[in-house]
Amino acid sequence: MMPAATRLKWAVVGWASGFLGSLVAAVAVVAVQGVDPEELALSALFLLQIPLWLGLLGTPLLARTRGLSWSEQMGWRMRPVDAPLGIAVGVLLQLVLLPLLYLPILEVFDDLDVEGPARDLVGLAEAPAEIAALVLMTVIAAPLTEEVFFRGLLQGALRDRFGPIGAVALSSLAFAAVHFQVVQFPALLVIGIAHSLLVLATGRIGAALWSHLAFNAVTVIALTA
Numbered sequence: 001m002m003p004a005a006t007r008l009k010w011a012v013v014g015w016a017s018g019f020l021g022s023l024v025a026a027v028a029v030v031a032v033q034g035v036d037p038e039e040l041a042l043s044a045l046f047l048l049q050i051p052l053w054l055g056l057l058g059t060p061l062l063a064r065t066r067g068l069s070w071s072e073q074m075g076w077r078m079r080p081v082d083a084p085l086g087i088a089v090g091v092l093l094q095l096v097l098l099p100l101l102y103l104p105i106l107e108v109f110d111d112l113d114v115e116g117p118a119r120d121l122v123g124l125a126e127a128p129a130e131i132a133a134l135v136l137m138t139v140i141a142a143p144l145t146e147e148v149f150f151r152g153l154l155q156g157a158l159r160d161r162f163g164p165i166g167a168v169a170l171s172s173l174a175f176a177a178v179h180f181q182v183v184q185f186p187a188l189l190v191i192g193i194a195h196s197l198l199v200l201a202t203g204r205i206g207a208a209l210w211s212h213l214a215f216n217a218v219t220v221i222a223l224t225a
Helices: 004-033 042-064 082-108 116-123 128-162 164-177 185-202 206-224
Strands: none
Touching (some): 004 042, 042 128, 082 185, 082 206, 128 206
16 A cells, blocks of 8 residues: 555656646647647647646556555545436536536626637537547546546545545645636636545545546537537
8 A cells, every 4th residue: 555645746746747748749749830839730639638648647557556556545446326426416517516606707707708718629620530539538538537646646645644625625726726727717626626525425436537527528519519
């Protein structure tokens, strides 16, 4: 079993290496192609996510060879109830809770474009191969890597170091902050808290993974319909 302090070090190294890898790759692609970062094709954006995914998922996989228990310390388990529970939470977050959250915010800042980043990304998918890449990137890869890292590795270590309340708060803040989206920060924070509480209540990340998948799937469906 790996100590909490060691798992936190792995988490820092994993996220930093993934982020820096994607950043270096993005700079290289922009320099070679000579295009504005906002004009990159979906295929390029997909490839630029790979270093980040490797950092988020590869780190706990490597740590597993050094004593990290995925089952006990990360909650890497799933039961049949996790799918319907998680899907229900994901749909509820997307269609009910987040719209209610932004009602007072949009009353004050009525020019905020909350759906802008997601709409721009979905708008890049036109051909069938691009739609398939979009689904793979947003509905499968992102939920899997982020839940394993933030709710598994990070929250598990924080729980053992600071207790359940501190783990929920700190892992949710980290999840929201590292997306670097100011307008979407409140939504990301609420999503992080909801998924952290699912893990805390069930003792595993299965329901949180299904919730993340359902949340992103609803976004893609709504913006492509």
